[in-house]
Amino acid sequence: MLYFFALVATVTGIIVFLHWYSYGYLKSRIVSRRTWDLNVCCGTTDGGGVNVDIVQHSDLPNFVQVDNVYRLPFADRQFDTVLCSHTIEHVEYPRRFDRELRRVAKEVVYVLPPVWDIAAAANIWEHRWLFLTLRKVHRTLPRCTPLPFARKLQARIGQRVTA
Numbered sequence: 623m624l625y626f627f628a629l630v631a632t633v634t635g636i637i638v639f640l641h642w643y644s645y646g647y648l649k650s651r652i653v654s655r656r657t658w659d660l661n662v663c664c665g666t667t668d669g670g671g672v673n674v675d676i677v678q679h680s681d682l683p684n685f686v687q688v689d690n691v692y693r694l695p696f697a698d699r700q701f702d703t704v705l706c707s708h709t710i711e712h713v714e715y716p717r718r719f720d721r722e723l724r725r726v727a728k729e730v731v732y733v734l735p736p737v738w739d740i741a742a743a744a745n746i747w748e749h750r751w752l753f754l755t756l757r758k759v760h761r762t763l764p765r766c767t768p769l770p771f772a773r774k775l776q777a778r779i780g781q782r783v784t785a
Contacts, residue, residue, distance in 0.1 A: 637741050644739035648758050649707065652733055659701035660727060663691065663709035671701070692718050696726040707733035708742075710763070711749040720763045732760040746772040748781070 653667050661669025666680040673682045676691065688694060691713065704727035711734065713719045723730045734753045735742035743752055746769050755764040 640739050641741035644735060644758065645708070645742055649733055652759060653705070653707055658703045658705035658731065660696070660704040662694070662704055662706050662723060667707065669705045692722050694722055694726050698725055699728055701727040703727060703729045703731060705731050705733070708735065711735065711751045711753060711766075714750065716751055716763065716766060729761065732763065733758060734760060734764070744769065746770070746775055747779070748776075750776070
């Protein structure tokens with residue numbers, strides 16, 4: 623029985639460490655570059671250019687609030703680069719969102735939870751999609767699959783979904 627608890631503690635520790643490394647360390651290093659013209663679904667992070675979100679989470683410079691991430695209020699190719707950090711796994715239609723980002727920017731940089739960060743990648747409380755990737759940063763959208771039970775669970779807890 624003691625071995626079982628030691629195993630559970632070890633696995634839990636590994637999962638916590640991998641999540642910290644992925645989300646706390648790697649994401650922070652990537653986002654701290656602040657080299658993007660547009661930071662879409664920015665949360666509390668200043669991407670260095672225009673910061674966009676459906677809710678204003680904090681006081682950020684150059685903040686624009688939008689109602690719908692599939693119809694951004696920007697001209698075609700208005701931006702050189704757009705940062706989409708830990709966002710696309712939440713949306714209802716990732717390919718549609720990707721098309722909109724590519725419409726407004728020449729280059730799209732995705733920061734995603736890799737599958738080895740199981741705590742983030744399989745977060746059915748918040749995420750709708752599991753991206754099948756081992757890397758953190760992408761210039762194209764990797765393959766994805768819906769997370770089992772995520773939609774039903776999120777409907778029950780009342781998560782806001784952008785159409």
